[in-house]
Amino acid sequence: MPIIIAFLAIPPPHILSVMDMVYTSLKSALTNYKIGLSFSTFAFYAVMVSPLYILGSAYGVTAYAQQNPQQTPQKNRLTSTQWKLAFLYGNRVPDAKYNMEPRIVFDPAANRFMGSGTCNRFIGQYSSSGTSLTLHPVATTKRMCLDHTMMETENKFFTMLTQTVRYEITDRFLYFFDQSGKKIGQLSEKKIVTP
Secondary structure, three states: OHHHHHHHOOOHHHHHHHHHHHHHHHHHHHHHOHHHOOHHHHHHHHHHHHHHHHHHHHHHHHHHHHHOHHHOHHHHHHHOEEEEEEEEOOEEOOOOOOOOOOEEEEEOOOOEEEEEOOOOEEEEEEEEEOOEEEEOOOEEOOOOOOOHHHHHHHHHHHHHHHHOOEEEEEOOEEEEEOOOOOEEEEEEEEEEOOO
C-alpha cells in the first residue's frame, strides 16, 4: 500500500514514464538473474508488479486528461470543426438563401469564436471547462437582411449563443444548453477545420 500511495503522489504527466522505467528495470533485472531466481520468487514479482503497473498507468491517463481538458475528444471536436446551425429552440432552421447559412467556428488559440448569422458576421470570446461553455458578448456587423425570415433566424441565433452554458457533441452534432438544462440549439458538422 505505501508503494501505491508513493506512485499516486507523482504528478500525472510523469507517472507513465516513471512506471515504464520501473517496469523496464525490473524486467531487465529478472532477465539478467533469472538463473538464480526460483519460480516462486519470479511469480511473486509478476503478481505484485503487473497490477501496480496497470493501476499507475490508468491513473496517469485519467488524471492527465482531467488536468488537461483541452486534450479531451469533446474539446478537440468543438474547436476542429465548423458547425452549421440546424435547430433553434426546437425548431428547424429554414434553408439558407444566397448561400448564407448560420454557422460558427471556435479558435482555441485565442479563445475566440466567429461565424455568420445569415446576413451579418459575428465574433466574440468564449471560455470553456469540461463541457461548460460561456460565449461572451457578441460583436456583429450591422447589415440589414432583406429577407424577414433570415433576419429573425439571425436574431434568435445570437440570443441562443448568449444563453448557452453547456455543450455536448454526439456523432456529427453539437448541442447547446441553457442554464435550466434545456436544449436550445443543435448544429451539424459542416467540415473539419484544418490548423
